[in-house]
Amino acid sequence: GAGVSQSPSNKVTEKGKDVELRCDPISGHTALYWYRQSLGQGLEFLIYFQGNSAPDKSGLPSDRFSAERTGGSVSTLTIQRTQQEDSAVYLCASLGTSRLYNEQFFGPGTRLTVL
Amino acid sequence: AQSVTQPDIHITVSEGASLELRCNYSYGATPYLFWYVQSPGQGLQLLLKYFSGDTLVQGIKGFEAEFKRSQSSFNLRKPSVHWSDAAEYFCAVGAFGNEKLTFGTGTRLTIIP
Numbered sequence: 001g002a003g004v005s006q007s008p009s010n011k012v013t014e015k016g017k018d019v020e021l022r023c024d025p026i027s028g029h030t031a032l033y034w035y036r037q038s039l040g041q042g043l044e045f046l047i048y049f050q051g052n053s054a055p056d057k058s059g060l061p062s063d064r065f066s067a068e069r070t071g072g073s074v075s076t077l078t079i080q081r082t083q084q085e086d087s088a089v090y091l092c093a094s095l096g097t098s099r100l101y102n103e104q105f106f107g108p109g110t111r112l113t114v115l
Numbered sequence: 116a117q118s119v120t121q122p123d124i125h126i127t128v129s130e131g132a133s134l135e136l137r138c139n140y141s142y143g144a145t146p147y148l149f150w151y152v153q154s155p156g157q158g159l160q161l162l163l164k165y166f167s168g169d170t171l172v173q174g175i176k177g178f179e180a181e182f183k184r185s186q187s188s189f190n191l192r193k194p195s196v197h198w199s200d201a202a203e204y205f206c207a208v209g210a211f212g213n214e215k216l217t218f219g220t221g222t223r224l225t226i227i228p
Contacts, residue, residue: 004158033215040124042220043159043205056215091158104216106151106158 002026004107006092012113013082021077021110025094032075033104034067037089046090049075082114117142117208121219128196129227136191136222138180138206148189149207149216150180159205165189176200201226 005024034046045059049069069075093104118141151159163174170182180191207216
């Protein structure tokens with residue numbers, strides 16, 4: 001596709017359930033990021049994939065959060081045993097090169113609501 | 116650690132008036148600075164960025180920003196806002212070779228007729 005896509009756009013789940021969020025980056029982009037946007041908190045970095053290198057997981061808030069990237073393209077962010085504080089918009093970005101600098105292109109996000 | 120402060124949570128501006136959104140950063144070396152805009156229900160779109168060189172950078176949609184090292188600031192400006200500029204604006208800082216961005220908490224811009 002032309003841009004970064006994410007699915008689902010909205011997800012409502014019950015506390016304690018597992019959820020999977022999907023990100024389809026722009027074709028050819030080798031780097032992929034996950035961010036979390038909580039109300040009034042700005043964007044919080046979660047995890048970063050670059051090519052075949054080991055991912056930078058330094059932003060994952062707990063071991064309930066994990067992510068994988070299959071075939072260097074699609075990525076799935078998994079949250080196990082969801083908690084109410086996990087409610088947020090989860091944004092994915094992929095990194096392209098534009099002229100002299102790199103630019104992250106963002107998807108529309110997945111709004112997660114944990115009841 | 117790097118950080119970004121956007122001191123204004125919400126700003127209201129009349130259509131046609133000028134705009135300045137404030138951004139202060141904390142970073143130990145020369146930062147890479149970005150401004151993104153997020154319209155309702157949309158992802159973030161890059162408005163402009165500063166890497167080096169001229170401290171006044173031009174972006175899309177008529178926006179510009181000025182990097183002031185002495186003030187650790189990267190304020191976003193537009194001489195005349197349009198109703199379509201109503202959105203949330205985020206300032207971000209990064210480092211060369213590490214594209215992990217640190218974002219501010221955002222400034223929500225409301226445009227009144």
